[in-house]
Amino acid sequence: MAGPVAPAGRTRIAPPLLEIRNAQIIYDNAVEAVRDVSLSVPEGSVVALLGSNGAGKSTLLKAVTGTLHLEEGVLTKGSVHFAGEDIGHARTERIVGNGMVLVPEGRRLFANLTVDENLTMGAHLKSTAEMKRLKQMVMELFPRLAERRSQISGYLSGGEQQMVAVGRALMAEPRLLALDEPSLGLAPLIIDSIYQTIGRMRREMNMTIFLVEQNASRAMEIADYVYIMENGRIVLDGPAEKMRTNLDVQEYYLGFSGGDGARKSFRDVKHYKRRKRWLS
Amino acid sequence: DQGVTDTEILLGEVEPLTGPPGLLGVAHNLGVRLALAEVNAKGGIGGRQLRLIAEDDGYVTSRTIQSLRKLIGVDKVFALTSLSGSGQALASMPIIKQSGIPAMVPIGPLPPLYEPPSDNIFVVGQSYTEGMHQLALYLAKEYPGAKWGIILQDDDYGKSLGEGIEQAREEADINVVFETEYARGQKDFASEMLRVKDAGVEVLIAGGIISENIAMVKEAEKLGITPVIATFWPGRVPEVLKAIGPASDGIYGVDYVAPIQSEAGQAFLELARKYLTEDEVARVNRYTMTGYSSTRALIEAMKGCADDLTWACTIEKLETNPPIDTGVMDPIGFGPDNRFSNSGVTIMRADYETLSFAPVGE
């Protein structure tokens, strides 16, 4: 597997910012959720990870941010390197201190803190002045949050909570931002602005993005490189442009039928056991 | 019977050895060990050495029962030297009666333990009721016409004291102006003492065990009132006086055991120094004396049966032996229909200077 290279124009022969090698992850000493996965995220790039439910995407992100052990999960084989350091078994705060931040699955807001306090927590490692500036930026990105600023976050609507979760991660201005389904439950309009922001951060701050997303068309639009995961393995990977032309990707992730470039209607979906070519 | 080998006789006892009640249990235990060490030094009983197994129940009834079963059933002791506190002893009665093992009860003698008498349960000392009765009569005589305040604990201990006062009221003129019960474990007695002050109490019966009495007296000091204060024997230990401070001077007490400061008490200490370590001697108090005395009574009975060391014989000797005098309390004797030593009590007063009590009138 070749893996992605740094985006064009930035020809450095540096190791990728995040690199996972031959990872195996096991829950409860019994469930093998990820097996032999290798993947790398070069500095300044956007890498997307797609895959069906239960494929192990979130598990991989938990491993990267050191929160696996909280759910009785263990990285049993392989290694995870971030910025050259082996973080396979490092403590979460240390990983975060080194510049990686995760928007976890299920939002995980501090339910009894206000929106404002949640955002403050995002900038926990920043100075107060920085925090104010970043908060300003997040409020502009999500005007809805400005209205709800002093509301207890546990009472927000699902989408509003998602905005807080994404905003909170942006507050950290991380070197690498890992997002677990950022567009989950958001209205189309908001999804647009989130992706615009991600794009902007990447351009302006050279932020590296590691994206897990079900909204495949959106993810492929912004990604440089795409991995596809099934049943705990990486089954397919390649540069985004190339992946878009893959017939299976078109059928299973983009919803085009039969390669004629037209989206098929959900009304016409037939049920038959289809076979993905990569699962031969 | 069980517990007797060619070289050894096993005895057992249950008492609280941990936590705050351990103050009482450990001291008692030392008394029993002292009595054993004394005979052992003289060659034991019929050439057999005595050995004691002490079980801790932490003052929890279910653990008392468990420990007794262990002592009787597993360790197979020959006799018991204590059944822990009064409630625990009461709960143990069925087991003890059923097994037939001779048992001495030197802590917390309550009437149901000896009325009606059980064949094998021997109660040493005096009941709380009678002790309180005597103390109240004395105070009534000494302070005629005084206003009385009574603060009692809401358990069988407090109830016994209350009965003692009732008895005294039938015989003497006692004017009670304030009476209350508190829940066991209470620490703050401010409101009670305020009511004492409010009622103008002149004689106060502080019916707590240890900490409660300390709290009451200190509170009286705080409020600037100086009633005559009377406490009961469980709290008659030097530590209480020390903890209260100078305000403890002149507190009344009552007991059937001689004060340490007395001649008999000093002689007892002398004996203790001979057989116990320094550390242990420091923990000697009135419970050591009762434990020692009652165990002596048991040992004398066993000695009388040296060749035929059985339960039946021991019980018979306990019944028929002449009263055993240990010096620190009235001679201990029982009779065919009497399982209660019914020891006489002495009224005493505290002296803060020497941290001790002395019989009144001396």
Added chain:
Amino acid sequence: MRSGYYKETIVEHINLTDSTLQRAWIGIGLLLVIAAPFHFEFYGLSLITLMMITAIGAMGLNVLTGWTGLISLGQTAFMVLGAYAYAISTESWGWPPLLGFVLAGIVPAIASVIVGVPSLRLTGLYLAITTLASAFIVNHLVLEFDGLTNGSSGIFVNRPVIFGYAFDTDAKFYYLTAGFGILTILACLNLRRSRIGRALIAIRDNDNAARVMGIDLRAYKLYAFVASSFIVGISGALYGIFLSFVTVDGFPFLLAIEALAILIVGGMGSIAGAILGAVFLVGLPEVTSFVFSWMGSSAQSLLSTSAHEIKGLLYGLIIILFLRLQPHGLMGLWQDARRTWTLWPLKY
């Protein structure tokens, strides 16, 4: 080595056992229970009896705390009520013991409704406090109504005679307790696999969703209170008979903490956990005594006056170490062991 059994019918899913092997184990267990009095003497037997009584109480608490997630520190109140209901009805009024046992269940059950109704809105430790409060209030009432309860003097309780059969020896009383124990286990297992048990678990995991599924939260929380205190009341009556003497002092507040500890150490919500936890915590003082005697008699005499404090220290230490190594309790340990067993020699 077995790796689970394939089930073909639904009946197999709801049966309590799923294999002959399991049935064999249960048979062996029953035989052991029956054989115990022949092997253990006086003391050992009473220890096992105490374990059983404790286990019954723990299973009762488990219905409320383990299944429904309502933490209670007031179980002693229901034990006290059960014990007194039995003692008063059989000893003071001379009613037959069987009726006494029924009362020992029903009286606490009614009381639990009185405690339960005002507590319906409470959760977590807030509920723990109101149940704790009710325990204090019950004790106070028992002392207050001394005409009925004999106040602080307590009531002596004799071993029961049921249908002319006297459970007067230790072995017979043990069998009586074992009988109650087995009935409790069966009742709990059945409840757990019924709609009631599922409703309770649903309330614990997500009460709002449970309501949307048609579960009446108030009614079911009260069911849990009632069922739990019924069982706990029975264990209280047995405990009273075991002690042969019923007073409020016989049921210290510590028991409530210990009951909770049993569930945690055993594994919250599991019936087997409650039983194992009871065995563990009731047996632990024996273990510490053993460890202590193993340290040698010289050590013992050296520490003569503080030996018992050291035992206390050891007791606390063992609990901490156990939870450190096995935070999911004895059931967690058991599951780990079983997984290793079924999966061996394959690792995953």
Added chain:
Amino acid sequence: MNYLAELLASGLAVGAVYGLIAMSFAIIYKSTGLLNFAQGEMGMIIAYVAWSISTSVDGNPFIVALGSIGFAVLFALAVERIVIRPMMSEPILSQIMVTIGLSVIFRSAIILIWDGLPHNMAIASGNQLVDLGGVRVRAAQIAVLVALFAAIAGMWAFFRYSRFGVAMRAVASDDATAQLMGVSSGKVQMAAWAAAAVLSGVAGVLFAIAYELSPSLYALGLKAFPATILGGLDAVIGSAVGGLIIGVTENLVGGYISSGLKEVAGFVIIILILMVRPYGLFGEKRIERL
């Protein structure tokens, strides 16, 4: 009138002791979601250490104060580091159970290290009687009230102005996610334990001076726990208020009705208040929405 004043004074004095320990329960709860069942015992141990220091340095109050605060902090940190921290990601009930185990150990240790006897602890003039307009109190009782108000002010300022205060609440709410924000939940927990130990130590020492020092001192924890619940488990300042309410109620009931009802009265108040406010007087509601 004076009778009432004296009842109130002693109610406040003992309530302040409950309040301080109640605050320490709440601090640990608020910042880690854990209930420390050994809090009363920790206060007791600190009081004993203070007593030991005072008997060996002849009662110099400054040395005693510094020494016991220093000890409180070190003690709390040691307990946190050795016993609690390794349990951090385990189920909360297991953590609570560990603190129950700790309480057993501490209670035994007291008697092992010191003894089972009650003692008179005379530090500085803590025992001295002070006359406040006809109401006599001990100096230590005034001190405990002062300490309580100082603690209230300090906590208020801390949670109002410090970002660390927000972090503490975040850790209690979801410590895994707090770590994802770069919060070191270990540090937060250490700070909470240290602060709690100091508060309950102050309460223990001053109680021992004003009343007595004995191995049953830990029972103060059993009094303070209801106070915390009354104020609200996560309401640090509310718990202090809860302590005062319970202290005053007990004394009023004892003074006007009967002592036997003292204990019960406190609990009845709690039940009544919880029926109206299921999260205590000042506690935060559990947030739930679908």
Added chain:
Amino acid sequence: MTQKLLQLRDVTKSFGGIQAVGGVTLDVNRGEIVSVIGPNGAGKTTLFNLISGVLPVSSGSISIEGQDLARVPGHRYVRLGIGRTFQNLALFKHGTVVDNILVGRHWRMKTSVLEAALHFGRARREEIAHRQKVEEIIDFLEIEHIRDKVVGTLSYGQQKRVELGRALATDPKVLLLDEIVAGMNQEETEDIARFILDIRDELDIAILLIEHDMHLVMDISDRVHALNFGRTITEGRPQEVQSHPGVIEAYLGHKTEDAAPQDARAAGGLA
């Protein structure tokens, strides 16, 4: 017989100062699939909470099959035929998949505590019958492979399916689905779309759907109801709503003659 199944009249809900739902009137007829769309925080989930009895209405009325729900306690809504799934997952995490779905059958079971404790006769028969039903649902949703797993350990998407199963188990007349396909990829969304259509066609259950996936909404709904700030913007056939300027401005963000411009772009990449 009226075709009207669920009727909302002028329904309002306020939280303190916030009016989350403001005067919504909405009907769901038998055999219909109706979608509710709107920006985040528009009040869609709150509307569901009102219909399913999680929250009481502030004013207005809701009725099902002509029966007014105002005086019905929350746990009885399900008996009247209202079943739902939750946006943020509200499963019983420690139970297995089967357990969770069985809870959906709860209200149809009648065993009393005593019978349950004995597990005999009716209790046993009933249990078997309802388990049968649950197996059918598991079959229908194709989740056999996880049937005995503890729900808390399933992935997000798997849990959503279990929720759907649990809601189906309540035998609803109208099924409320709150963002059921969020977190699912194309393939899984297709499966769910098929389930929804089958549920409607085969089980004759009306469906009220909250969804942000416009393709799905436009493809399968009979009618669409658009909300903003708790108020109705418009209601009508999918195409009408999609081209409504208010909806575009508040929600979609661009004129969408063509349903999915970004897909078109993506498709363009193929050429």
